[in-house]
Amino acid sequence: MCGIIGIVGTTPVQSRLIDSLKRLEYRGYDSAGIAGVVDGHVERRRAKGKIRALEEVLAADPLNATVGIGHTRWATHGGPSTRNAHPQTAGRVTLVHNGIIENYAELREALKKQGRTFESETDTEVIAQLLDAELKTRPPLDALKATLDQLTGAYALAVLIDGEDELIMGARRGSPLVVGYGEGEMFLGSDALAVGPFTNRIAYLDEGDYVAIDHHTARIFDETGQPVERPVTTVPASAALVEKGNYRHFMEKEIHDQPEGCQHTIAAYVDPLTDHTSVAGDIDWAKLERVQIVACGTSYIAGLMGKYLIERLADLPVDVEIASEFRYRQPALRPGSLAVAMSQSGETADTLAALRYCQAKGMLTAAVVNAQESTMAREVDVVWPIHCGPEIGVASTKAFTAQVCVLTAVAIAAARARGRIDEAEEQRLVKVLLEAPRLVAESIKLEDAVKGIAQEVSKARDVLFLGRGPMYPLALEGALKLKEISYIHAEGYAAGELKHGPIALVDEDTPIVILAPFDSYFEKSASNMQEVMARGGQVIFITDPEGEKHAPAGARVVVTAPKSDPLISPLVLAAPVQLLAYYVAVQKGADVDQPRNLAKSVTVE
Ligand code: F6R
Numbered sequence: 197m198c199g200i201i202g203i204v205g206t207t208p209v210q211s212r213l214i215d216s217l218k219r220l221e222y223r224g225y226d227s228a229g230i231a232g233v234v235d236g237h238v239e240r241r242r243a244k245g246k247i248r249a250l251e252e253v254l255a256a257d258p259l260n261a262t263v264g265i266g267h268t269r270w271a272t273h274g275g276p277s278t279r280n281a282h283p284q285t286a287g288r289v290t291l292v293h294n295g296i297i298e299n300y301a302e303l304r305e306a307l308k309k310q311g312r313t314f315e316s317e318t319d320t321e322v323i324a325q326l327l328d329a330e331l332k333t334r335p336p337l338d339a340l341k342a343t344l345d346q347l348t349g350a351y352a353l354a355v356l357i358d359g360e361d362e363l364i365m366g367a368r369r370g371s372p373l374v375v376g377y378g379e380g381e382m383f384l385g386s387d388a389l390a391v392g393p394f395t396n397r398i399a400y401l402d403e404g405d406y407v408a409i410d411h412h413t414a415r416i417f418d419e420t421g422q423p424v425e426r427p428v429t430t431v432p433a434s435a436a437l438v439e440k441g442n443y444r445h446f447m448e449k450e451i452h453d454q455p456e457g458c459q460h461t462i463a464a465y466v467d468p469l470t471d472h473t474s475v476a477g478d479i480d481w482a483k484l485e486r487v488q489i490v491a492c493g494t495s496y497i498a499g500l501m502g503k504y505l506i507e508r509l510a511d512l513p514v515d516v517e518i519a520s521e522f523r524y525r526q527p528a529l530r531p532g533s534l535a536v537a538m539s540q541s542g543e544t545a546d547t548l549a550a551l552r553y554c555q556a557k558g559m560l561t562a563a564v565v566n567a568q569e570s571t572m573a574r575e576v577d578v579v580w581p582i583h584c585g586p587e588i589g590v591a592s593t594k595a596f597t598a599q600v601c602v603l604t605a606v607a608i609a610a611a612r613a614r615g616r617i618d619e620a621e622e623q624r625l626v627k628v629l630l631e632a633p634r635l636v637a638e639s640i641k642l643e644d645a646v647k648g649i650a651q652e653v654s655k656a657r658d659v660l661f662l663g664r665g666p667m668y669p670l671a672l673e674g675a676l677k678l679k680e681i682s683y684i685h686a687e688g689y690a691a692g693e694l695k696h697g698p699i700a701l702v703d704e705d706t707p708i709v710i711l712a713p714f715d716s717y718f719e720k721s722a723s724n725m726q727e728v729m730a731r732g733g734q735v736i737f738i739t740d741p742e743g744e745k746h747a748p749a750g751a752r753v754v755v756t757a758p759k760s761d762p763l764i765s766p767l768v769l770a771a772p773v774q775l776l777a778y779y780v781a782v783q784k785g786a787d788v789d790q791p792r793n794l795a796k797s798v799t800v801e
Contacts, residue, residue, distance in 0.1 A: 198292075199219075199221065199268040200266070201354070201386070204263050204381060204410055207262060209264040210264070212393070214250070216393065217267070218247050220386060220389065220390050224268055225245070225268060225790050226269045228245075228250040228267065229250065230267075231264060231283040238358050241257060242278050242283070263362060264356075265354040265364060267293075267354075269281060273318050279315060283356075284316060284318060284321040284323075284324045286328040289324045289328045289357060291320070291324050291355040294351070295350035295370055296350055299348040300319035303346065304322050307322065310329070336360060336408070337365065340355065347369075351368065351371055352371035366401070368403070369403055374390070374391060375414045376391030376397065377397040377398070377414070381395075382414060388431045396430050396431050397429075398431050399426040399428045399429070400426065402418065402426065405418055444782075444788075445788040446587075451775060456633070458633045458636055461601040462630060466629065468630060473612065474609075477577070478578075479560065485530070486533040487533065487536060488535045488554060489503065489535075490518075490522050490536070490547055490551060491538035491539060492518060492519050494673060495564075498596050499538045501603060501766055502516070502600070504665060505763075509610070509617065510607055533559050536562045537563040537564070537565075538564045539566075539572055540582075541566070542563065542566070542570020542573050548575075560578075561577050563575075563576040564599050566587060582602055600767055604629055605626075628761040628763050629764060635768045636770075639770075640771045642755055642757060645755055645772075648753075650782070652707070653684075653707050654682065659675070659684055660689065660709065661678075661687070661709045662691040662708060663690070665762075668688070668691070669766070673688070677776075681786055684784075691721050695727065703731070704732040704733070710728070710736070712725070714741075716762070718743060725748055729751075737753070738757065739757070740757050740758065740765070
């Protein structure tokens with residue numbers, strides 16, 4: 197959730213810490229801070245709010261250090277304030293933390309009884325206090341180990357110790373941490389993006405590892421305290437450096453990245469020479485009894501789309517469940533089923549826990565992830581990566597369409613393996629899927645048309661999104677996108693549910709977005725459109741050329757996406773839906789890439 201950077205440098209680190217925090221701001225932006233060794237002592241600077249607030253503090257009071265740590269926060273324990281900002285300090289210890297310490301309340305009480313006083317409400321300060329207490333009797337690494345042994349919960353840490361001028365210690369459990377190897381300089385970061393501008397040679401720490409870095413080395417230990425080596429990999433430049441280019445926001449750029457993201461992803465799952473699918477993994481589709489998809493947010497919605505595709509094409513039962521519900525309700529699972537975790541980040545705590553639950557039940561596991569070095573990717577039997585490049589905008593866009601591409605290919609592969617389609621049909625469907633990038637690009641050209649609608653929608657208090665079949669998940673996604681970045685209340689409904697309640701919401705002030713390409717559901721959706729209009733509803737009808745021809749008269753606006761096969765129409769209609777949310781948010785002057793209260797990677801429950 198929070199972003200972490202640590203640098204043992206040879207030149208001043210202030211500007212590099214800030215540069216890195218700006219890249220990490222997508223993880224959280226309630227407060228930010230840095231600390232560094234100045235004349236043998238650790239000093240810190242902190243500010244509530246975004247990195248630019250910290251920059252103002254630093255302009256007035258620079259931190260002249262060559263060894264330092266930095267943090268951008270998504271608040272959990274203790275509201276957003278300078279006092280609760282990291283780094284947190286206790287005695288000789290100054291540290292930054294990502295995660296949640298579950299037993300912090302009891303530890304805090306015990307420390308208070310020892311006469312220790314706390315200046316913040318954070319769980320993080322408890323770690324600093326514990327470590328400071330341990331340092332009274334042990335050297336730093338032993339004190340760190342003794343501290344970690346007392347913690348329950350999730351953490352990634354970067355720690356400075358007063359009097360240890362060339363040392364940064366780190367640790368991870370439940371939250372990722374990477375070590376970056378430079379030339380005479382070493383780094384710690386919460387992901388590859390954090391250290392991307394400085395090095396592309398990275399080691400990913402394992403669960404329970406802790407580490408000490410100095411100018412030249414990283415000494416890594418596993419949770420038992422044994423020294424270990426973790427492989428150093430070279431990450432691709434694209435993962436390490438991400439820029440907005442000429443776009444105003446990452447979200448806008450990422451919407452435009454989608455044709456390429458879909459193309460790269462599809463290319464990994466089909467053979468364009470033979471038009472066959474090639475989906476990795478030792479999965480006996482013919483014998484498989486069920487698929488259980490677990491995910492959160494937009495990834496959950498992509499999973500729902502997968503259900504429609506896999507059940508229809510492959511006649512294979514698919515359950516899709518929100519991971520935070522699934523993990524606690526003790527679902528009845530059997531070996532012989534496949535569990536699929538969907539996650540852009542591959543680090544979402546609830547999805548990871550749900551995945552581990554499935555593993556414990558003996559299920560085969562797969563993960564559809566963007567971050568290929570993520571915890572999920574490392575823990576599953578089969579990784580189905582998406583290849584859309586790093587997604588920085590907090591609202592997911594290109595990861596969604598790339599996830600749907602993967603599940604479409606999986607559905608075709610499963611259908612073929614289960615004998616539900618023959619080779620000719622597999623080839624036809626693959627050809628259709630290969631058309632998706634071009635048609636998504638065409639669909640993005642609706643940008644100006646959608647921009648025109650945004651002004652009116654931005655005045656609404658509520659917006660309804662309706663769809664049938666695969667357009668129902670897309671309706672959910674449209675509502676989620678609009679809510680999270682424009683703060684307008686929105687609901688997505690299966691259009692057939694309209695008359696069972698939501699129709700009561702329809703009035704002349706409520707825009708109703710109906711998603712209805714000319715497919716087997718079209719007539720029913722058109723009837724729903726009539727019902728809405730009869731009650732004064734202002735319909736924004738998103739369809740295709742044939743749908744435009746057959747649409748009932750009276751829609752306030754018709755947006756006509758390119759004609760596409762029903763297999764890929766969710767991909768093609770996704771762009772106008774995302775662009776609508778984007779331009780409404782822009783119209784409202786909202787912070788598109790960093791909406792309030794959200795964070796990109798939700799590594800806490
Ligand atoms: C919505 C959004 C979130 C994420 C959710 C899961 O635009 O981005 O709803 O989809 O937090 O995140 P991942 O996919 O990283 O598991």
